[in-house]
Amino acid sequence: MSQAVVGKKYGIEQTEVSAIQRMQRVKIARLVDDNDKKPMVGRIKGVEITVPIVYGSISFWLGKKAAESTHKWTTYVRSATNEDLSVLIKKVVFQLHPSFEKPTRTADAAPFELSESGWGEFEIGITIYFHPDVGEKPMELFHHLKLYADDETIPQTTKKPVVVESYDEIVLSDPMEASFGRLRNHPAVRVTGNPPSQLALPVGENSLERRGCDTKDHALAQWFLKHSETEDMNSLTAVRQQVYAAAAKLKKDLGSLEGEILRIRATTR
């Protein structure tokens, strides 16, 4: 039974009846290691799905009167454009420091976040589990929880939190057909490539999923950082320009030196 097979592979509870139904319609490729040959069964070649995400933490100081837990923090995984990620992500498991009670916390629904209170900074292990019809292994990230600001001269305040966010992009190359239909038109997702038009892919299947929520109106949305590629691009292109110019100059020097050498050799021989 494919249901049981999938369950054994991913170790997740099978609550998604709709996903399973869709799975049974399409052949599922057996998962092999990432770097081995990829069986292309049920996959759409030449297409790449990019989902920009932001993961990180926001931490509030609880004030002077706080007891042992001096900070209240929230760690989360959200879409870079604050869209709903539940179209792709089934659940996110946060692995906390062992000193926490039940250090493995799961967020089964959007928003994929976890709030806790504590006093210590540590590395949080974030594991993103995709929906079964995406057909991929869970993805692991790490985020260092930061409670204290870098600038020690400014006294702590309960009003402004310490926010650390990392931008990255989940890239699915050659995605599974099953999930592709659902993903392709989602605002959180960017599709690059040429999806074959002859595939009868259902469009806009959101009705089958439970309505997720996006983080646009999140309570902490005001603290979210902006991540724009322009700064990186600017610096990169500027440096590339200089390197290009330096290389061109060196090539010219090389040419003239060569010429000089040949000239001298010609005269002395």
Added chain:
Amino acid sequence: MGDAMDILGLMKLGDRGSVESRKTPKDVVKKPDGVHREVYALTGGLPPIMPTLDPASTKKRPAPTKKISWQWLSFSTTARTDNLQLYHWVQVMDGLQPSGDYAFAKYNKGVNGVRYTDEEYNQLLVDPNWSREETDRLFDMCEQFDLRFIIIADRFSSPCTIEELKHRYYSAAKSIIQARAGPNDDLSEHAFFKVIAEARRITETRLKAKDIEEAQVSTRPARHVDTTPTSPTFSSTTGDISFLPVPVTVACTTSVQVTPVHISSSAPPSTPVLTPAPASGSAAPPSVGPRPPRVYLRGAWLTQQIHFVVSPSGVRTAKRVDQILEEYRVQSKPNVPTATVCAEHLELRRELLNLLQLQKQVQYKETELAILRDNPCAGSSATPNTPKRFHRGLENERVSTRATPAAAESEDFPGSGERVTKREYKRKALARFQETPTSPPYHKRGRKLKGSES
């Protein structure tokens, strides 16, 4: 308590018993004649199989028949021309003194030098760098010191290098011999010509070895240099390029806004190189080695790609690339790793590698040029006694600003006639050639030097 008993009481009894028994088994080994006891014990107390040295044979041999005495006598040698009388101990047998030349005179081999006449000088040997007096002096010293150029260079009046002296002497001698020789003489047999030919042969093999090395060096970066900006050849092979228009337009829009025209012309050809790589699973182009996993984080994937691209060049160049990036305040890992940013970053690293390799090549060429200049001519200007050394500093300066002074100095280069030592060939540093008139110690060209380019 039992221990104490053991130690004190019972032990004593036991000791006595053992002491008595100890005497019996081990007899004192009888000392044989002529050999010490300890030596005998070395062989395990048994007589050796091979006969040892017969003591009888160590006795004095029969006295020599002749009567030998030693005398303090004077001697003369044909190696000296000044009739100096020296004394030494000589073994005198039966009252006869040793005959024959001084034993070591046969080692006094000299060199047959040439000497020019005034006519010959005026005809053949006039040289702008060498005055008549200097040439005279040189030839005198060559005769005096048997062509030991090290000594001659030391004592020569004007500061000349050994190579310059040698060159002058041998070329002058060559001209003289050629002029004097008749048409029948075989000149190549003359010792001088052999020396000259030998010297030429050595320099040529040295240059050839460098050429070969350089050819190897230059073929390696050629792959890096040429593929990226000019040849999207593999785009024709993979069928997956149909999605190219999308990333290309993205790259175009961002780059046109930011940079001048020539960069945007290079950006589109380069992004098609990279976007097929992460996207297409089945037809990965050969220039990108690692296969992208099916689902990955772009930041992590970029790190893998960087490692694949940079690490073949070695740890040092990788560190150098990182250093340059740091100087330019570019993060090793971009903050916002979108597809275009990652592509740009990777391209930048590739170009930096290329730049470093170009610099190395320029260095090689410049040193080669220096050698060539030293060989043929005897120094265009008055050169100092000690060979000048290159002074390199690794400093935290911008690449672009350094490129211009490096270019300017390479223009000045030909006029200076510098000398290079072998170790500098191996330097991979981002270097600036500079003259140091005070010729500081060689190790001063350390990396930590800042502000030395004054």
